[in-house]
Amino acid sequence: MKTSQYFLPVLKDAPSEASTASHRWMLQSGMIQSTVSGIYTWLPLGLRVLKKIKTIIRQEQNAIGAIEMLAPTLQPATLWQESGRYDDYGLEMLRVNDRHKRLLVYGPTAEEVFVDVVRRCIQSYKAFPLNLYNIQWKFRDEVRPRFGVMRGREFLMKDGYSFDLTPQASKETYCKVFRSYMRAFYRMGLSVIPLRANTGPIGGDFSHEFHVVAKTGESALYYDSVLENRTPPRFEISDFEEVYAMVDEKHLPEQCRVPAEQLKIARGIEVGHIFHFGDKYSSSMNAQVSSKNGEVVNLQMGSYGIGVSRLVGAIIEAFHDEAGPQWPLSISPFSLGIIHIQENLESKAEDLYCKVKDLGIETLWEDRPLSPGEKFALMDMLGLPFQAILSEKNQKNSQIEVKVRKTGERYCFSLDKFLEWLHLNCSEQISLPETIKT
Template identity: 80%
Template structure:
């Protein structure tokens, strides 16, 4: 059994706040050793950061699969010809990275993948029997931002979940859109986030109907205008209709003179966009000839929607939502480890090893701070890493048969006997045990 000990883990934390970081998430991700900047807007994910990214992927995947969406994987590089066919090759401008291969054929590093998915579907299926189809992938994308900033929140190479739905009728397509809307809200909820869905403009993706999903945070780049009732609507089981007819607009769509919400009821906030969904009918299927014959013999263009979540951006957005002056405060569901274990005196190392083994046997993901640091240094590191729970073994408490537990977010402390502690922590974490299962054979 491998014990996750800081002495053998790769945790290159920085003493001081890095000067290039202007937001909390950028600072804490660099400082706690989650990422390293490889070149402007392009990051290497260190082990601690990758664990969070993988957990976010798992939640998104589970919620997509739950609505019958099927995971596949488009390549990062796409032929320019597909973009010429849809008419977007010239629209995209300098943000799209264009590459000449050795035979001087032009490839693009996909900033999104509508064309590739339409191409897959039109080449495979002729019959109406194959629909509805809702396909998604989680893949690295590239947008050549002129001024990358805020760390992973506006990087150039970024991880995106992008999904594409194909229906025979507009009605069916809108039902799919609502299902994805619900899956998105559930995904964000499971990450511990309060997310506001807002009516949005469609931008370069195009189409006639669109929502953005925003985490409310002071460092957000977007201005949001919404009815205050939405602040209470983000519940685990909800209906999409709970959000319909309620005023919620991004900046470009908000018109003060037409806003029906009384001023004292109107929230004006900053938001970080973490998702964007579009219904755009046959915008791509028409020019790219993605058509099928209906049962009665009539040929129709497929009705499409596309659905994006910024997976790597979410890591930053969650930190913007959950941190204090000492570091990160992870929600349990996506914390890199659920619990940080530390012993304050070297004499307690055997006891700590025993507690570690019991935690591991119970399936609790534990990081054990076993380096010869001072108590103060250990407390500071643990608070920075932001693991939801800290278990502290000290001689004083050991004599009483106690383990001290600190809840990172509230600062609350409990004192438990070992068995009591194990039962308690299992109860806190049991809905969130995902990664540990696939990591060990």
């Protein structure tokens, strides 16, 4: 993509309302635009990142047999009244009446809708286990929206719901989803800490949160240092109470089971939350089936959420410097940025741009007549993993300079070597360790 043909409304100065790095850089680099307090329009650059995160999540969910569908954003209030949760969300849940005076809610989550779908469509035990998910916009009317997409009112969420015939089978599904989340976060380049958590208004007998370690995190985390390698050991259902019963922000030193020499304290940003709640919803909403032996049973359930739009902000909080974001390759809007310093190198830059495109590598070429300083500042602010720099100095030696955005390292290559290096570094897939493979 050429910047002259792209919609990239960057801002010269940091917006005054931005109090966090992610809010600042998302506004300044033209990823989002504020429409009204807590609600944002996703511009092309930001949408590219959002789509890549969704793709990784979809791949990992599909790999464990989860099936995607799409629930409505507006849901009948009668379903929430039936489940007994209508009053639980208070003023955070937006309620509206349609022209027929039917009360609707803009769903902050979708347990009721999914239970309703399953109870109306499936009566045979042979249909289970069943794991359904959707990626849909949600709304929670935050009293004080802040931190950009980190705590907005409208947000994109992956929420999934599992249905099993027995408590044991339901916990096994919970395990599968837990591992799929760890794989997804790992592929995004994130160091994520899973913690035991309160179930809150969702309810249930146990739950886990997933936190990105970042200095600007809202929560204080207390955890075993073994989790810092991003590849925690394979675990079974019984491990939830022992190995993974991590202390959270309500840490009580006298009750902590983590050895003092292994206890780590950090700040974290919550990006995912999963719940196991048995028949909490199926019993109140009469979601029942006959088992193989003819016994009528309530379906056993879990729900699984990832804040997709929140992840974009969390990743910037985890990976940025004073010049802008430092995108991990797997979710970067483009893999490579091309800059030519002198205007007489435009034809060489275009030739390089075409060659890189032929390799299938997503590339952004700054082809506008800007000063070298403006081009460098823009590329740093966009945070693309690699920059290719053409100048008269390196062209005299038939070389291309490469800058690695995250480390600042610079290399010089001939054209052939550059294309070979680029193909290797931009095409390499992250290999998942055996410890977190399904």
